[in-house]
Amino acid sequence: MNRAVALRIAACGLMGLGAALLIAALLLTTYTKGKIAKIPLNLDTTLVSEGTGTAFDPASLSAEKFSVDRNVPVAMQQQMSVESPSNAEVVTLQVGTSLRRTDRQQDTGLLLAMVDTVTMNRSTALAVSSDNNPGGSVQKPRGMEDQKPPTSVALPHEGLTYRFPFDTEKKTYQMFDPIAQKPFDANYDGEEDVNGLTTYRFTQNVGYDADGKLVEPVKYASLYEDDVDSTVKARASVWGVPGEPDEEITMNRYYAAQRTFWVDPVSGTIVKATDHGYQYYARDPLKPEVTYVDYKVTSSESTIESQVASARDERDRVSLWSRVLPITFTALGLVTLIGGALLASFALRAESTLIDPGLDTADHGFFDTQGIQVPGAEAKTEKLPAQRPSDLPPDRPV
Template sequence: MNRAVMLRIAACGIMGLGAALLIAAVLLWTYTTSKITKIPLDIDTTLISDGSGTALDPASLSSDHFVVDKNVPLVSQQQITVESPANADVVTLQVGTSVRRTDKQKDTGLLLAMVDTVTLNRKTAMAVSDETHPGGAVQKPRTVGDENPPTNIALPHEGLDYRFPFHTQKKTYPYFDPIAQKAFDANYEGEDDVNGLTTYRFSQNVGYDADGKLVDPVKYPSLYAHDEDGKVTASAAMWGIGGDDPDEKITMTRYYAAQRTFWVDPVSGTIVKEEVHANHYFARDPLKPEVAVADYKVTTNEDTVESQVNAARDERDRLALWSRVLPITFTAAGLVALIGGVLLGSFSLRTEAALLSPGLDGTDYGLYRGPSEEPVPGAEAQTEKLPELHHDVPPDQGPRKRSPPSPSRPHPGAPSSGPPQPGPPTPS
């Protein structure tokens, strides 16, 4: 195998590598990127929000009247984990949410508690509900002393839940509220910087208008079988309502309204910060709250914000690696390999042509011949010059070589043999 063939094989290999790199870059741009923009299956996080508000003292439920305290410190906690079913298409999130007073110990400060389960499409972050994927469920509340296993109540979800889709757009999304048990619009409002991360800000109003005025509160959908916490009848004295008859029985209905603001990473859809104003209250007129259960405002604390920002950055880095860094690198390397292969192939062709062309040298192999010359006729060809013989060479220096006799016939009259006859001397 000569050098030209080896160069041609190397050129083909390099061009093949370049084509493979370009194909890989195209696949990363189109196919792979769409496969990795999905909600992770390893979510296990705790989100904590701090704030204050007006809240009912749980201990007063067994006293002679309800006690409502103002400006009490509150903390809201969400524990998010992944449950089954979770596969390439869907992920099921189980979210335990609680709101408690930090000035009370253990269960005496617990105001709200809920366990919500929802199955989401991993790509769109929308709730899915079909025969194979339950739309969602909530855990039936238990009393403090109830030790029976928790049971779920089917609750079909719709819209987004606990996160936004990848590549979030500047538009309105339906966002599900598990307390109201329905979806409400989350409207895009603008961009904000959160710990160095550019985020989209969305706002949602449940029962409030854009100015924070109570306009259409939701009747609290009780999770108990007999609506024990949705509608309560107690004496006027128990409600703290003055009147002529303190023993008069008064029935009040529980209502719910909320305002939420989300700061969302537009690339990964992660909610990095959230502010919630929720109002649970009893009233006879829905627009006139009378006894507060919990009217509070909480905001994600700094540690949780930093954790969520880091999680969003990790998702951004992962997407950037597969959607930008690797495709650009493969494209550049592929183009360089193709160009290098073409150049090497061209050089191999020139080398092969040089090896096959005659007259590049004076050998019989035809290698590296010079310019071709016209053939020289035999009559004009140079012959070897013989040394000149001198007449004064002494006869004793050796026998003199004679040329073989000529085959031509002797001239008539010439002697056939014998020594030459002496003739007259020849003038010098």
Template sequence: MNRAVALRIAACGIMGLGAALLIAALLLSTYTQGKIAKIPLDIDATLISDGTGTAFDPASLLGERFVINEDVPVVMQQQMTVESPANADVVTLQVGTTLKRSDQQKDEGLLLAMVDTVTVNRQTAMAVSSETNPGGSVQKPRAIEDENPPTSIALPHEGLTYRFPFDTEKKTYQVFDPIAQKAFDANYSGEEDVNGLTAYKFTQNIGFDADGKLVEPVKFASLYDDDADSQATATAKLWGLEGDPEESITMTRYYAAQRTFWVDPVSGTIVKKTDRGYQYYAREALKPEVTFVDYTVTSNEETVEAQVAAAQDERDRVSLWGRILPITFTALGLVALVGGALLGTFSLRAESLLIDPGLDDTGGRFFGRRGDEGEPVPGAEAMTEKLPAQRPSDLPPDKPV
């Protein structure tokens, strides 16, 4: 194999590599990015929010009157894990939520406990259902001493739950509330910096108007067959009401909430959240009589830092496959194509020289002849007269030889 053929093969190989890199860049920026921008399957997070509120004292159930304490410390904890089904298309999130008075020991201050499960699309974060999977469920409450396995009630979810979609837009989304068992609007309300990350802010009102006024509370959705936790009957004395202290009065439990979500627009991760919940007993929905709990909690600093770090990891992963590698491959592909084309040109010249040097108008050199080997200057071919040399005898006597 001569040098010209070797150069031509190398040129073809380099141009083929360049074309492959350009195709890879195109695939990474379209098809592959769509496969990468998905909710991870290894989520295992503990989210803690703390604040203060007005709360019922569970110990007063055994007293002569229900006691409501004001300005008590309240902690909400959510444990989020991945359950089955979880595959290339969907992921199932199981979230155990507890709301406790942190001024009381162990479970004495427990105000709310529930385990919510939802299956969502890994790209859109929308709840999905099938014949074998209703798209969500909620665990039936159990007594602390109950050793039987937990049982769940099918609860189809709608809209978003616990996540926003990748490439979150500045618009209104439907976000599911497992306590109300319905989806409500979460409206875009601006951008804010959260620990160095630019987040989209969304606000959601359930039963409240934008000013925090109670307008349309939701009847608390019971998880018991007998609605034991959505209605309560006690004497007027226990309720703390005027009139006949022994009069039996039945009240309904109502629920309202206000939430603010700070969302990473790239990954859809909720990096911070403020949650106000209001549960009360009343005979008329818009006339609260006995507060069960009225609290406001915000994600603590450790939770915010962990969620921002998780969002940044997902951003980096999407950026690597969707932007950095496509740009790098495109640049390398273009360089390879240009380099291969130039090498191919030189290989053709080399091959023409080997076949017939006269076919190359450069005279056998890639860059032409040197100036002293070019066309002869016309003046250089002019006839010149040769002058005869003088003999010594012809010289004048006074001039030395």
């Protein structure tokens, strides 16, 4: 194989590699991002929020009058894990949420506990359902000493729950509230920096208007069969309300909330949240009479740091496959294509010179040595002069 053929083969190889790199960059941009930008299947985290509030004292259930304490420390904890069904398209999150007074121990401090399960699309974060899966469920309450397996009741979810979609937009989303058991608007409210991460801030009102006024509270949806925690009958003296002390008064439990979410717009991760929840007993929904709990909690610093780190990891993963690699492959592809084209041109010149060396003498001189030609047939040689007869020695006959 001569040098010209080898150069031509190398040029074809380079141009083929360049084309392959450009095609790979196009596929990474248009196809791979949709496969990468999805909620991870290995979520396993605990989110903690802390604050203060006014809270009912469960120990007063057996007392002569219900007791409500003010300015007590409260903490909300959410344990999030992935359950079945989870696959390439959907993920099922099981979230155990508890709200407790931290100045009490075990049952005496527990104010709220629920285990919510939702199946959502891994790209859009929207709840999904099928014939075999209603899209969500909630566990029935159990006592601390209950050894029976937990049982769940179907609770179809709508909209978003616990996460926002990848490439979150500056608009209003429907965010499901598992306590109210229906979705409410989460409105875009601006950008804000959280630990060096630019986030979108969303606000949600459940039963409140934009000014924080109670306008349409939700009747608390009990998970007990007899609604024992949502409809309560007691004497006026026990309730601590005006009227005949022995008068039996029935009150319903109502719920309202105000929330703020700080969301990473790339991954949809909620990196920080504040939650103001209000649950109370009343005969008229808009006239609270006995507070069950009125609290405001904010994500702890450790939770914020963990969520920001998680959002950055997801950002880096998406950026690697949707930006870094496509740009790198595009640059390498263009360089390789240009290099292959130049090498192909060089190979053609070399091949033409081997076929007819004279074709190369005009201007390029491929096999010329610095442009100097030394034709052997025309090289000048030195001629020695012949001796004339008169110059011969006298004693030598002619």
